[in-house]
Amino acid sequence: MVRERIIRYLLLLVAFSALGSLVLITLFIFKEGLPLIVKVGLWRFIFGSDWSPSRGSFGILSMIIGSLWVTAGALILGVPLGVAVAIFTAEFAPPALTAAVRPLIQLLAGIPSVIYGFVGLTVLIPRIERYLGGPGPSALAGAMVLAIMILPTIVSISEDSIRAVPREYRDGALALGATQWQTIWRVILPAARSGIMTSVILGMGRAIGETMAVIMVVGNALALPFSPLQSVTTLTSNIGLEMAYATGDHRRALFAIGVVLFVIIMALSISANLVGRRPARR
Amino acid sequence: MALAIRILLLLLFLVGCGGGREGRGITLAGSTSVEPFAGLLAERYMAEHPASAPINVQGGGSSAGIQAAQSGSAEIGMSSRWLKEGERALETILIARDAIAIIVHPSNLLSDLTLNQVREIFAGRIENWSSLGGSDQPITVVTREEGSGTRGAFEELIMEGERITLAALRQDSNGAVRVIVAGDPGAIGYMSLGIVDERVKPLGIEGVFPSQETVSSEAYGLVRPFLFLVRGEPQGLAKEFIDYVLSPSGQEILEEEGLVRVK
Numbered sequence: 001m002v003r004e005r006i007i008r009y010l011l012l013l014v015a016f017s018a019l020g021s022l023v024l025i026t027l028f029i030f031k032e033g034l035p036l037i038v039k040v041g042l043w044r045f046i047f048g049s050d051w052s053p054s055r056g057s058f059g060i061l062s063m064i065i066g067s068l069w070v071t072a073g074a075l076i077l078g079v080p081l082g083v084a085v086a087i088f089t090a091e092f093a094p095p096a097l098t099a100a101v102r103p104l105i106q107l108l109a110g111i112p113s114v115i116y117g118f119v120g121l122t123v124l125i126p127r128i129e130r131y132l133g134g135p136g137p138s139a140l141a142g143a144m145v146l147a148i149m150i151l152p153t154i155v156s157i158s159e160d161s162i163r164a165v166p167r168e169y170r171d172g173a174l175a176l177g178a179t180q181w182q183t184i185w186r187v188i189l190p191a192a193r194s195g196i197m198t199s200v201i202l203g204m205g206r207a208i209g210e211t212m213a214v215i216m217v218v219g220n221a222l223a224l225p226f227s228p229l230q231s232v233t234t235l236t237s238n239i240g241l242e243m244a245y246a247t248g249d250h251r252r253a254l255f256a257i258g259v260v261l262f263v264i265i266m267a268l269s270i271s272a273n274l275v276g277r278r279p280a281r282r
Numbered sequence: 283m284a285l286a287i288r289i290l291l292l293l294l295f296l297v298g299c300g301g302g303r304e305g306r307g308i309t310l311a312g313s314t315s316v317e318p319f320a321g322l323l324a325e326r327y328m329a330e331h332p333a334s335a336p337i338n339v340q341g342g343g344s345s346a347g348i349q350a351a352q353s354g355s356a357e358i359g360m361s362s363r364w365l366k367e368g369e370r371a372l373e374t375i376l377i378a379r380d381a382i383a384i385i386v387h388p389s390n391l392l393s394d395l396t397l398n399q400v401r402e403i404f405a406g407r408i409e410n411w412s413s414l415g416g417s418d419q420p421i422t423v424v425t426r427e428e429g430s431g432t433r434g435a436f437e438e439l440i441m442e443g444e445r446i447t448l449a450a451l452r453q454d455s456n457g458a459v460r461v462i463v464a465g466d467p468g469a470i471g472y473m474s475l476g477i478v479d480e481r482v483k484p485l486g487i488e489g490v491f492p493s494q495e496t497v498s499s500e501a502y503g504l505v506r507p508f509l510f511l512v513r514g515e516p517q518g519l520a521k522e523f524i525d526y527v528l529s530p531s532g533q534e535i536l537e538e539e540g541l542v543r544v545k
Contacts, residue, residue, distance in 0.1 A: 052445060053428055053429075054429075055445070122461075125465065129465070135451060135466055135468070135469070136422075136462070136465060216458075219451040220427075221449050221450060221451050221452065222448040222449075222452070223447070231449075233452070241452060242429060244427075244429070245428075245429025245430060247343075247346075250429070
């Protein structure tokens with residue numbers, strides 16, 4: 001009895017320590033970053049296009065746009081692929097094949113991001129340079145690497161939500177004479193919509209937050225990008241790149257970028273919760 | 283419980299066995315450009331003097347190294363630039379010279395640029411190799427991240443207060459710069475001469491090709507000092523280590539690693 005209670009309090013303590021570290025990290029990032037945002041001015045920090053810490057300019061617009069390009073590209077490439085895999089494993093594949101494909105996709109999540117970056121650097125970049133032009137390291141390279149990295153998230157959550165569509169929907173559609181594809185496209189996907197949206201938002205969060213693989217393949221140029229073949233810097237890659245030597249205002253500015261990232265990620269996970277909770281229409 | 287005590291005793295025993303070195307060690311801190319060389323020297327020194335106290339080598343950057351030497355938190359500071367006004371009051375010891383090489387893809391037709399041309403390229407005003415007499419190929423400028431000692435040296439030696447173009451690719455290590463330049467026929471970058479290898483091609487500057495000889499004679503323009511900094515006269519292990527670094531065998535090691543000896 002006493003033992004039960006001790007274990008219960010221990011578990012409670014552990015649960016709170018996780019929450020506590022989240023609170024501490026949040027406080028720390030804001031404490032380090034906010035003073036600089038106030039000093040520079042929020043508008044000039046977010047919409048300034050010149051980042052040159054040694055000269056006192058701290059504008060992160062090109063990084064925000066870089067993050068947007070890379071993330072949007074990763075979703076454009078990764079979402080159709082991931083949802084297609086989910087449809088295949090949930091609806092078409094014989095059980096034996098599903099049992100083989102699923103763990104393989106999940107294995108992708110276990111590969112360290114530096115390996116993705118290295119493969120991107122040595123395999124992808126020279127080919128982009130040779131066949132598509134540009135310098136090689138580019139927003140496109142980042143998007144392609146991230147598209148593969150977000151696959152496990154998209155596939156597993158989409159597949160679960162497709163499997164969760166009640167059997168009656170399927171039977172009803174087929175009984176009305178719909179083909180299997182019509183059933184999937186017109187009935188099952190709309191019914192699984194909120195789960196698929198959640199998977200997309202979580203994938204987006206992963207893509208925005210990824211650092212190591214991105215640093216290695218995007219080239220980290222600070223000019224505003226006008227083509228996917230141009231090099232970009234993302235919010236995370238800039239922090240990772242400059243962290244080692246940054247001091248004073250430069251260091252605070254990197255934390256301020258962390259504040260911006262924090263706000264974006266929070267907004268994403270709140271919207272993922274809202275979307276996930278909303279019942280499917282029809 | 284008894285097992286735990288036994289393991290603890292075993293650990294204590296093992297820790298005790300490791301302690302062949304006596305006395306207080308010294309710390310070197312500062313320039314990340316000097317750090318790997320100092321680390322290697324410390325390793326060799328300790329191998330030759332097994333009884334000596336430990337020599338710890340840390341990074342942090344030249345400015346941090348100067349501060350550490352001034353405050354005494356490190357016995358020896360390391361810097362890859364000469365001290366600025368107001369940073370005096372430290373004994374500076376030149377241990378070697380490092381040259382910065384401007385590197386391009388091996389297929390590049392050019393073999394020589396002027397300082398002015400390098401500056402124009404890195405400022406983003408010359409954008410195609412054809413305007414320098416090379417093949418018709420857009421130039422990809424590759425630079426190091428802000429704060430890096432090599433970038434600091436490059437800006438000081440070449441840029442004359444101008445800024446490196448925002449379109450330049452930024453990489454956070456010499457290795458990464460080399461990978462990008464080796465993989466892009468239009469690329470240009472810079473790194474320490476000591477770590478240039480056959481995957482990239484170093485260019486001559488103002489008609490002088492970088493080599494041990496042209497750096498020693500200072501005929502090659504892009505050279506920076508590697509300094510040890512001490513407060514007052516070095517003593518004890520610090521003095522012995524500095525003497526070792528300046529000795530023929532210490533200088534030999536630095537030369538083998540691609541630096542240019544000063545003794």
